[in-house]
Each structure stands twice: as structure tokens, then as C-alpha cells.
Amino acid sequence: MPHPTPNSLTARWRPEFPGLERSVYMNTCSLGQLSRRSMDGMQRFQEQWLSYGASAWYELWLGEMADARARFARLINAQPHEIAILPSVGVALSVIGSSLDFSIRPEVVVTELDFPTIPYQWMARGEEGAELRLLASTDRVQVPLERFAQAIGPRTGLVATTHVLFTSGWVQEIAAIARLAHDAGSLCLVDGYQAAGQIPVDVKAADVDVYISGGLKWLLGGPGIVFMYVREELIPQLHPTTTGWFAAKDMFKFNPERFEMAEDARRFEPGTPAVAAVYAANAGMSIIEEIGVETIRARTAKLDADLIQRLRTAGLEPRLPGDMARHAGIVMLPVDAPAAAVKALKERGIIIDYRPGALRLSPYFYNTEAENQALVDGIVEVLRG
Ligand SMILES: Cc1ncc(COP(=O)(O)O)c(C=O)c1O
Known part of the structure; x- marks a missing residue:
């Protein structure tokens, strides 16, 4: 040939x-290539660290984080205030998991082809009442939609699955899965780590409640940064117990007596992110946007x-x-x-x-x-x- x-x-x-x-x-x-732009971004981070130390760091870093939220939001048709910045998918799931009540609807529907972090999260919450419902694949490539339809019911509190499956490249019908979840009164969370960047994503059209992706792979941003979209109407209903000062409405008041959570998706951010990764991710996403x-x-x-x-x-x-x-x-x-x-x-x-x-x-x-x-x-x- x-x-x-x-x-x-x-x-x-x-x-x-x-x-x-x-x-x-x-x-x-597994890991996207490192671009010259990301290297320049991380170099800029080092220069700012050297030049300003702690004198301007939050202004600069929070500005870079705001850029990252806006870029990721544009990529998935969301709004910047619906995006939280976290260090990994596992942490993002833990924060969301800590805001769910499993007492009335204990079941979490997951497939055996999802990345294991997803089922592990709900297994680990067994003592809180979470019950894992693991859907089998027919062929190690996909899980038919009928299996979701059969499994989702009045006991389902969450359907947590993947956009592009990590061991087959199969693109799941996330809009149809979200519809099944919502018709049954359940939430729908999607792990889009293998999707955002390489295929179009529209979280509003798909009507998912939570969508997670990050720099590591197709967004060309490297490790240490994950974005979590939470649908704006859902944000005030969730009160994560995995939390910290970034989640406070006015974080710079440092008020230890009163904890009022941010009204936007910042309420899902426990603390200072891996800042160099934010610079690298912004550069990677700028390439994705440009192409x-x-x-x-x-x-x-x-x-x-x-x-x-x-x-x-x-x-x-x-x-x-x-x-x-x-x-x-x-x-x-x-x-x-x-x-x-x-x-x-x-x-x-x-x-x-x-x-x-x-x-x-x-x-x-x-x-x-x-x-x-x-x-x-x-x-x-x-x-x-
Ligand atoms: C689909 C998917 N989800 C999650 C992960 C891992 O997420 P993290 O290491 O950020 O928790 C991977 C692989 O790295 C993956 O392919």
C-alpha cells in the first residue's frame, strides 16, 4: 500500500x-502529545511564579482558570459557570458522589465497559447505601441500549456511564441514555474523557446532568486537570461533603463560622488545582478550537x-x-x-x-x-x- x-x-x-x-x-x-504551546504555557506559569511569587498568584491563576472554564464550556456547549476544575476523574466522581443521597434511590447503573473508576466509586459507597447495577456487554465492544432500558427503574438514582468506551472506541448514545434516566426520575452522569476533543460534544442537546472530561488525552492538556460540567439547574440542589475553601461563595472572606457554598460549579472544587496543568490545558484546548x-x-x-x-x-x-x-x-x-x-x-x-x-x-x-x-x-x- x-x-x-x-x-x-x-x-x-x-x-x-x-x-x-x-x-x-x-x-x-492514553496521553495526548505535548505541544509547543503547552510547553510555552507551562513556561509562562514558571516565569510568573519566579517574578511574582505569592504577590499576584491568585489573580493570575484564577484568571487562567476562568479561561480554562470558558474554553471547555465552548467545546461542549455549556456555560463557564457550569464548569468545575478538578485534578482527576476519580476526584470529580468523589465530589459528586458525596453530594448524592442513596437512601431513597440506591441504585447506580454502570456498564462493565466503563473505566473501572466509575464502578469503584459506587462500590466504595456501599456503606452509604449505594447499590451497583453493572450492565454486561454483548461483545466487549458495546452495551445495547435495551440493557439500559431494562435496568433503569424507580430504584435508580444515577446512571453513570461513558461517552466513548475506553476499550472499544464505541460512541454511546448519551442523549438516549439520559432520556431513559430522566424518564425514570434518575440523574445521568457521563465520563467523556475519551470523547471531548476528538468528537463533537453538546451537553445541552444530550441533556446530561454531569459531564466529565480532562486534559490528559484528546484535549492535549496533559495530566492533573479534569473539567466537570454540572447542569446549572442542578447545581443548587447538590451539596458535596467532599469540599474546601474554593467551594465557598466568598472564598477570600476566610470565615470559619459560616460556610455558604458558591452558587456556580465552583462549589464542586475543594481547593487549589494543579496550576501548571491549567496552563498546559488551555494551550491544548486552544489548538483543538483552532482546528x-x-x-x-x-x-x-x-x-x-x-x-x-x-x-x-x-x-x-x-x-x-x-x-x-x-x-x-x-x-x-x-x-x-x-x-x-x-x-x-x-x-x-x-x-x-x-x-x-x-x-x-x-x-x-x-x-x-x-x-x-x-x-x-x-x-x-x-x-x-
Ligand atoms: C474513560 C476514562 N475515564 C477515566 C480515566 C481515568 O481517570 P483519572 O485517572 O483522571 O481518575 C481514564 C483513563 O485514564 C479513562 O480512559
Whole structure:
């Protein structure tokens, strides 16, 4: 198969990501590439730290946080005051979990294909009354909507599931899931860590109550920063007990006698965030905005299709959904010893990841068809060896 020259989008953006010169990097679903812009952002953070110390830090940092809220809000069609900044998905779930009452509606509906942090959260809250209802997959790719419909009922207090599934790339119908939840009087929370940036997200159209994503992967912002959207009408009804001074309405009053919570999503922020990560994430999201998510989606889908074809030409069979329109970014290739294959590929300068029983491949807009071929050649060599 020919190695076409990179398309213009890829050619324009590759120099922005110097790490692409160091390896064939096909692992954005674990960690997005570091951009020059994010490096500049973190450098700016260091300069401000050096120059101002604590004399202006909150003004500068809170300003950078406000920018980050606004950028993420634009990406998912939300409003900045509906966005909280947190260090990880696990912490975001803990804060939301601490604001729920499981005494009347104890059941939390989750699927076995959600990232384990999601079921763990409700298992850990068993003593508070939470009961996990884990939906099985039919094929390790998806969980049919009928299974949600069957499981959600009058005992369901929360449906907590994922937008793009981390071991299949399947795009769940979050609007339909939210409708099922709401019709039964339940809330709906969506983990969009594998979605925002690489596919269009509209939380208002989907009508979800909580949507979580972050810098690490497709938003190109690195670790340490997660955004949590909470629908504005829901904010005043939730009173997290995992909390701190950032959640106070007037945090700079430092009043130990009275705790009035912020009216906006800041009430879900317990304290000072990983500030360098906020700078890196703003830079990453500025790239996503500049290119446009629709353009990114089209280019990545093309690269996925190209990779799948090259794998098949080499006699390899990826595990894929029947409906490729519902697939995004993550190509799973079942193999016998994935950890050993990942290690051997790393020695050849090819970076991918694995999950139990399969290699996990995830080209992004900055990758090329030539890299797809190098990856396939590497896999063939390693599996033969
Ligand atoms: C879908 C999904 N959710 C959550 C996580 C982990 O979240 P955190 O480490 O921020 O708690 C991952 C992987 O890193 C993921 O793929």
C-alpha cells in the first residue's frame, strides 16, 4: 500500500508536536502529545511564579482558570459557570458522589465497559447505601441500549456511564441514555474523557446532568486537570461533603463560622488545582478550537479507517463495532501476549498501549498514513518474533 504524503492538516500541525519526531506515537487515548504551546504555557506559569511569587498568584491563576472554564464550556456547549476544575476523574466522581443521597434511590447503573473508576466509586459507597447495577456487554465492544432500558427503574438514582468506551472506541448514545434516566426520575452522569476533543460534544442537546472530561488525552492538556460540567439547574440542589475553601461563595472572606457554598460549579472544587496543568490545558484546548472538532473528527476517522485497512491487508483482525459511524479513535487488536508486544514495539520506537487481551491503537489528527504502515509492520514483526 502506498504511503501518501500527509494531508494538509497533519502537515500544518506536526511541527507543533516535537515528540512526533522521537517515536511513532499511536497512543493518544492514553496521553495526548505535548505541544509547543503547552510547553510555552507551562513556561509562562514558571516565569510568573519566579517574578511574582505569592504577590499576584491568585489573580493570575484564577484568571487562567476562568479561561480554562470558558474554553471547555465552548467545546461542549455549556456555560463557564457550569464548569468545575478538578485534578482527576476519580476526584470529580468523589465530589459528586458525596453530594448524592442513596437512601431513597440506591441504585447506580454502570456498564462493565466503563473505566473501572466509575464502578469503584459506587462500590466504595456501599456503606452509604449505594447499590451497583453493572450492565454486561454483548461483545466487549458495546452495551445495547435495551440493557439500559431494562435496568433503569424507580430504584435508580444515577446512571453513570461513558461517552466513548475506553476499550472499544464505541460512541454511546448519551442523549438516549439520559432520556431513559430522566424518564425514570434518575440523574445521568457521563465520563467523556475519551470523547471531548476528538468528537463533537453538546451537553445541552444530550441533556446530561454531569459531564466529565480532562486534559490528559484528546484535549492535549496533559495530566492533573479534569473539567466537570454540572447542569446549572442542578447545581443548587447538590451539596458535596467532599469540599474546601474554593467551594465557598466568598472564598477570600476566610470565615470559619459560616460556610455558604458558591452558587456556580465552583462549589464542586475543594481547593487549589494543579496550576501548571491549567496552563498546559488551555494551550491544548486552544489548538483543538483552532482546528475545529468536526475537522479533527473527520481526519481521525480517516486515519482509523486507513489503519484498519492496513491491519487487514497484513492478515490481522481488529475488534470493531459493526457500525463504524459509532466508532471513534480507539482500535483494539486482540493478541495473545499484549504486554510483551507493547514492550517489543517500544524498543522499535513505536508507542502504543494495551488492555487485557488486546493492543490498543489510537492515531490522532497529527499522525500520518505512513505511521499507520510503520505501526502495522512493527506489529507483524513483533507477533512473528
Ligand atoms: C474513560 C476514562 N475515564 C477515566 C480515566 C481515568 O481517570 P483519572 O485517572 O483522571 O481518575 C481514564 C483513563 O485514564 C479513562 O480512559
